[in-house]
Amino acid sequence: MKPDAGRFKVDAARATLNATLRQNLNHTLGLIRARRDAAFEALTAPEELQEIGQAIKQESLARLPELLERLEDRLTARGIQVHWAETADEANAIVLEIARRRGVQLVVKGKTMVSEETELNRFLQRHGIEVLEADLGEYIVQLAQQPPSHIVAPAIHMNRREIADLFHEKLGEPYTVDIEAMTAMARRVLREKFKTAGMGVTGVNFAIAETGTLCLVENEGNGRMCTTAPPVHVAMMGLEKVVANLSDLPTLNRLLTRSATGQAISTYFNWISSPRRRGEKDGPEEVHVVILDNGRSSVYSDGELRDTLACLRCGACLNICPVYARIGGHAYRAVYMGPIGKILTPQLAGLETAGHLTGASTLCGACAEVCPVKIPIPDLLLRLRQEGSQPTAAGRALFGPGAGSQRKPAEAMLWKGWQVLHDRPAYYRAATALARAAAALLPRRAASLSPWGRRRELPVPARASLHALLRNRPGA
Amino acid sequence: MSARDNILNRLRIGARTAFAHPNATTAREAEWAAKQPPIGDPARRFLAEIGKVGTSYLRVPDWTAVPDAVTSWVREYGISSVMTGTTPALEPLREHLRAQGVDTRILAETAETQREEIFNTDCGITTARGAIADTGSLLLIPSAQEPRLLSLAMPVHIALLERANLFPTLADYLANNEFRNQPPTNLVLVSGASRTADIELTLTVGVHGPKVLLVALIG
Numbered sequence: 001m002k003p004d005a006g007r008f009k010v011d012a013a014r015a016t017l018n019a020t021l022r023q024n025l026n027h028t029l030g031l032i033r034a035r036r037d038a039a040f041e042a043l044t045a046p047e048e049l050q051e052i053g054q055a056i057k058q059e060s061l062a063r064l065p066e067l068l069e070r071l072e073d074r075l076t077a078r079g080i081q082v083h084w085a086e087t088a089d090e091a092n093a094i095v096l097e098i099a100r101r102r103g104v105q106l107v108v109k110g111k112t113m114v115s116e117e118t119e120l121n122r123f124l125q126r127h128g129i130e131v132l133e134a135d136l137g138e139y140i141v142q143l144a145q146q147p148p149s150h151i152v153a154p155a156i157h158m159n160r161r162e163i164a165d166l167f168h169e170k171l172g173e174p175y176t177v178d179i180e181a182m183t184a185m186a187r188r189v190l191r192e193k194f195k196t197a198g199m200g201v202t203g204v205n206f207a208i209a210e211t212g213t214l215c216l217v218e219n220e221g222n223g224r225m226c227t228t229a230p231p232v233h234v235a236m237m238g239l240e241k242v243v244a245n246l247s248d249l250p251t252l253n254r255l256l257t258r259s260a261t262g263q264a265i266s267t268y269f270n271w272i273s274s275p276r277r278r279g280e281k282d283g284p285e286e287v288h289v290v291i292l293d294n295g296r297s298s299v300y301s302d303g304e305l306r307d308t309l310a311c312l313r314c315g316a317c318l319n320i321c322p323v324y325a326r327i328g329g330h331a332y333r334a335v336y337m338g339p340i341g342k343i344l345t346p347q348l349a350g351l352e353t354a355g356h357l358t359g360a361s362t363l364c365g366a367c368a369e370v371c372p373v374k375i376p377i378p379d380l381l382l383r384l385r386q387e388g389s390q391p392t393a394a395g396r397a398l399f400g401p402g403a404g405s406q407r408k409p410a411e412a413m414l415w416k417g418w419q420v421l422h423d424r425p426a427y428y429r430a431a432t433a434l435a436r437a438a439a440a441l442l443p444r445r446a447a448s449l450s451p452w453g454r455r456r457e458l459p460v461p462a463r464a465s466l467h468a469l470l471r472n473r474p475g476a
Numbered sequence: 477m478s479a480r481d482n483i484l485n486r487l488r489i490g491a492r493t494a495f496a497h498p499n500a501t502t503a504r505e506a507e508w509a510a511k512q513p514p515i516g517d518p519a520r521r522f523l524a525e526i527g528k529v530g531t532s533y534l535r536v537p538d539w540t541a542v543p544d545a546v547t548s549w550v551r552e553y554g555i556s557s558v559m560t561g562t563t564p565a566l567e568p569l570r571e572h573l574r575a576q577g578v579d580t581r582i583l584a585e586t587a588e589t590q591r592e593e594i595f596n597t598d599c600g601i602t603t604a605r606g607a608i609a610d611t612g613s614l615l616l617i618p619s620a621q622e623p624r625l626l627s628l629a630m631p632v633h634i635a636l637l638e639r640a641n642l643f644p645t646l647a648d649y650l651a652n653n654e655f656r657n658q659p660p661t662n663l664v665l666v667s668g669a670s671r672t673a674d675i676e677l678t679l680t681v682g683v684h685g686p687k688v689l690l691v692a693l694i695g
Contacts, residue, residue, distance in 0.1 A: 028677045044511045052508060056501045065487040072480075078659070084480035136683055137674035153674060160676050183672060183680045190684065195595060211659045221628060221670035221685025228624045228662075229587070239483065246656055247502045250509075250646045264525075265611040267668050268685070273659035279620040282587035283661060293479075297486035306490070 005356035011331040035262025054374040057310035067209040074212025078274040088118035104198035110223040111135040112203030114236040134222035149329030152315035200226030204237035219267040233284040240309035255372035259314035295348040317367035339367035351402025355388040518609035518642040525612025529668035533691040543572035561622035600626035606641035613665040633686040639695035
């Protein structure tokens with residue numbers, strides 16, 4: 001799955017016309033926004049909590065190399081094996097190597113966006129290892145052979161009837177639209193898998209450098225199963241997931257669950273600090289952590305864009321985004337969709353590939369308001385648009401991948417013309433006079449300019465300009 | 477050069493970028509927490525919070541009253557088999573349950589050797605290290621005596637919690653340095669029965685973990 005400017009236009013247009021999708025998204029996003037708002041309104045001074053969360057993440061980012069080394073040191077001291085991967089391919093190869101050494105045939109997975117980023121499932125399957133998603137939403141989209149359409153609620157684009165059809169067809173279960181019954185089907189199927197899987201793969205919500213602790217936030221218990229039942233646990237994390245102190249956890253977790261689902265805390269908040277110790281009767285014998293870069297260190301090198309790495313992956317910006325609500329998650333053709341995806345994807349994949357996503361925004365600013373760590377998403381969108389449309393001749397090397405790739409010569413020329421007209425009063429007066437005179441001849445729609453223009457009418461020039469009106473006002 | 481060194485070297489260059497960051501976030505967190513509505517009596521708050529997510533509880537005056545409380549649940553939920561760890565403190569409870577004709581098992585070997593038994597028992601019983609009042613969270617620290625699966629694999633989980641071990645907030649628990657000094661293999665905060673909302677955001681209880689969570693508050 002790769003972002004593609006041409007397909008994005010087609011997919012987005014198609015999605016806005018898909019009544020079922022719109023209905024499914026409206027229903028779920030409406031509920032989730034209300035829950036998030038209620039959870040924050042129940043707090044005194046919620047904005048202050050966001051500011052503290054922001055400060056914690058910025059502090060951790062400022063000390064990133066030091067904290068990663070400390071994390072590695074603490075984890076290693078207690079027997080957790082740490083691996084570093086510069087690219088998605090390297091990360092996958094590390095997981096495969098562990099699986100082969102342990103003779104793993106079946107992998108069960110908790111929800112992990114990093115493994116979506118590396119396309120781990122497809123990779124392992126290609127090497128003959130069965131992979132099963134255990135989070136219910138992930139399990140649904142895996143059965144449907146689709147990518148997740150939301151980073152927290154992967155099957156948000158589907159309604160119960162669509163899921164009922166899927167379960168009936170793929171699992172051979174009797175058809176039912178009863179959500180409890182469908183959940184029970186998934187429980188039955190996955191139970192057997194937990195019992196026999198040779199490896200559990202999960203993500204990491206927070207990695208605590210101070211103590212060497214991996215924290216997982218979840219509601220279903222699939223994360224606990226994946227980290228308890230199989231003999232090997234592999235946790236995959238982006239390198240930005242490290243935070244300095246244990247005492248940072250209360251604030252970050254308060255913000256994460258409230259922003260993601262409106263819960264004060266998730267059902268399970270699971271802290272892992274070592275593999276099974278001598279005498280313990282369950283838990284994995286081996287615990288591995290794969291720390292993934294995959295473009296993050298280049299994002300990190302820019303003081304402004306670095307804010308992107310503060311993201312907790314709560315999904316609140318998706319839930320409130322007017323664009324996401326209308327086109328859904330699949331149209332982006334990116335692992336990270338919605339507002340955070342629009343700033344993260346072009347930085348990870350390069351502006352040539354994903355620069356068009358920075359334009360898929362109304363810049364309404366709602367995402368920045370709900371962000372639990374106050375990432376200035378609209379500012380970063382503007383910055384990336386600038387990077388994308390700067391003249392390549394200027395050869396600015398500050399932002400490497402794809403700078404200037406989004407520049408459109410016609411657009412640049414129009415702006416140049418605009419600048420000339422507004423610089424010289426004589427030209428300006430001549431041009432506006434011409435426009436007034438030719439008003440009747442101008443097209444009513446700006447169809448040729450952009451898709452945006454296709455839906456809008458051009459304003460009709462006034463018969464007399466403001467200058468003229470003022471000059472001719474009575475008593476002038 | 478290894479991937480590790482390449483990554484860290486790139487980050488070290490980036491880390492030089494000047495960055496304004498306030499340092500004392502922990503103090504700010506405490507200040508912020510002090511502004512929140514008071515927690516009041518931790519036990520009352522804890523029970524109110526767990527009630528919100530459908531967790532039932534019984535209050536008992538001391539450990540001697542635990543067996544009767546558990547027996548009443550065994551009847552109410554039609555439990556025919558239970559499993560505990562090897563915790564000596566639970567021996568009176570195990571004896572009582574056996575006397576009541578309940579199939580009472582012990583996870584004494586390993587999860588691998590007792591796998592079928594573990595996944596085919598109705599109810600797991602564990603103690604709790606403590607609980608967090610403001611979020612209604614049990615604080616479980618599984619151990620060699622009380623393995624992790626006891627609070628995870630069975631459809632019903634009964635947790636035995638002493639009132640003296642309630643902490644008003646998570647920050648209060650962390651402040652006692654117990655975790656910091658000796659991080660356990662696994663610590664888990666449990667705030668209800670296993671649940672999902674992945675289909676139409678409709679809350680459904682009992683996905684991969686217990687469908688029913690019961691708490692006996694002792695003291």
